[in-house]
Amino acid sequence: EIVLTQSPGTLSLSPGERATLSCRASQSVSNNYLAWYQQKPGQAPRLLIYGASSRATGFPDRFSGSGSGTDFTLTISRLEPEDFAVYYCQQYGSLPRTFGQGTKVEIK
Amino acid sequence: EVQLVESGGGLVQPGGSLRLSCAASGFTFSSYAMSWVRQAPGKGLEWVAGIRGGGDTIHYADSVKGRFTISRDNSKNTLYLEMNSLRAEDTAVYYCATHYGDYLNRFDSWGQGTLVTVSS
Numbered sequence: 001e002i003v004l005t006q007s008p009g010t011l012s013l014s015p016g017e018r019a020t021l022s023c024r025a026s027q028s029v030s031n032n033y034l035a036w037y038q039q040k041p042g043q044a045p046r047l048l049i050y051g052a053s054s055r056a057t058g059f060p061d062r063f064s065g066s067g068s069g070t071d072f073t074l075t076i077s078r079l080e081p082e083d084f085a086v087y088y089c090q091q092y093g094s095l096p097r098t099f100g101q102g103t104k105v106e107i108k
Numbered sequence: 109e110v111q112l113v114e115s116g117g118g119l120v121q122p123g124g125s126l127r128l129s130c131a132a133s134g135f136t137f138s139s140y141a142m143s144w145v146r147q148a149p150g151k152g153l154e155w156v157a158g159i160r161g162g163g164d165t166i167h168y169a170d171s172v173k174g175r176f177t178i179s180r181d182n183s184k185n186t187l188y189l190e191m192n193s194l195r196a197e198d199t200a201v202y203y204c205a206t207h208y209g210d211y212l213n214r215f216d217s218w219g220q221g222t223l224v225t226v227s228s
Contacts, residue, residue, distance in 0.1 A: 035214040037153075044203055044218035045145075045153065088153055092213040096169050097143075097155040 002027055002091050006100035012108040019076040021103045023089035028069045030093035036065055036074045039102075040085045048087070049074060079105070110134045110217040112204050117222030124194050124226070130187040130204030130219055138162070138182040141207040144189045145215065146200035146224075156202070157189065158212040167212060172198075194226045 003026040013019055023034070032052040037045040047056045049065035052072055062077040076083055084107050089100040116128040128144070143158035157168045157178040166178055177190040187204050201223050205215040 033213065037215070044220055045215070046218070047214060047216055050208075050214045090153070090155075090215070095167055095212070097158070097212065099153040099155070101152045 001096055002029065002094055002098050004089050004091060004098055004100035006087075006089060006103045008103060009101070010104045010106060012106050013079055014108045015079050015081055017079050019074075019079055019083075019105055021074040021076075021087055021105075023067075023072040023074070023100050025070040025072070025091060029072075029091045032068050033091060033093035034065075034067070034072050035090045035092065037088045037090065038083075038085050039088065045088065076105070081107075110206060112206065112217060112219030114202065114204055114219045114222040117202065117224045119225045119227065120194055121228050122195060122226055125190070125192045126194065126224060128189040128191070128202055128204075128222060128224070130189075132185045132187065132204075132206075135206070137180075137185040139210060141210050141212050142180060142187045143205050143207065143212060143215065144178060144187075145203045145205055145218075146198075147203070147221075148197075148200040151200075154200075158207070159187070160212070161210040191224070194224075196226050198224060199226045200224060 005024045007022045034052045036049040038048045039045040053065045086102045088102045111133045113131045141160045144156040175193045179188045201221040203221045204219045206217045
């Protein structure tokens with residue numbers, strides 16, 4: 001099983017600042033099959049990034065994903081008020097499908 | 109527009125059973141793999157089980173293997189999760205989710221979830 005470790009656990013930033021979230025895999029994620037999800041309180045998760053760097057429909061270009069192999073990054077270039085949420089990475093290169101434990105981006 | 113509506117959650121005693129349903133609309137249900145993902149209160153996401161469009165290929169997380177059964181009825185556009193021998197640690201919001209195409213890959217769309225509470 002691939003274990004995904006996200007860091008930091010919590011990121012305290014102000015609107016307009018840059019957010020950098022990390023997701024590290026215990027073994028290489030095949031074909032960079034790595035996704036990111038955004039979850040707001042009381043809501044279901046929402047697909048944000050897939051294939052490590054492709055942005056899902058409905059998300060602005062201030063969100064970007066990068067990385068390969070075992071190290072992946074989600075970057076939010078300038079935080080907007082609606083971006084404060086929990087972000088999860090997930091690998092779909094091997095079974096079982098696994099998620100990271102999440103990074104909470106909170107308002108400083 | 110893809111719509112997924114889960115139902116069947118509730119309070120059940122340890123050792124009991126429950127059947128969850130997920131009614132799908134807005135897409136060709138039989139052409140898409142589907143999964144159940146759960147989230148314990150205040151915790152992260154855990155993939156539970158997945159099934160391909162034809163129902164022929166099924167996979168489970170080790171934590172539920174032998175206790176949970178995923179199935180689908182393509183004539184009714186409905187996904188199911190039969191849960192037996194429930195434990196306190198199965199308490200969670202259960203989401204159904206679509207995949208991209210007929211593979212257990214990324215989770216493209218999610219329902220709103222149904223809460224399962226296992227407690228005496």
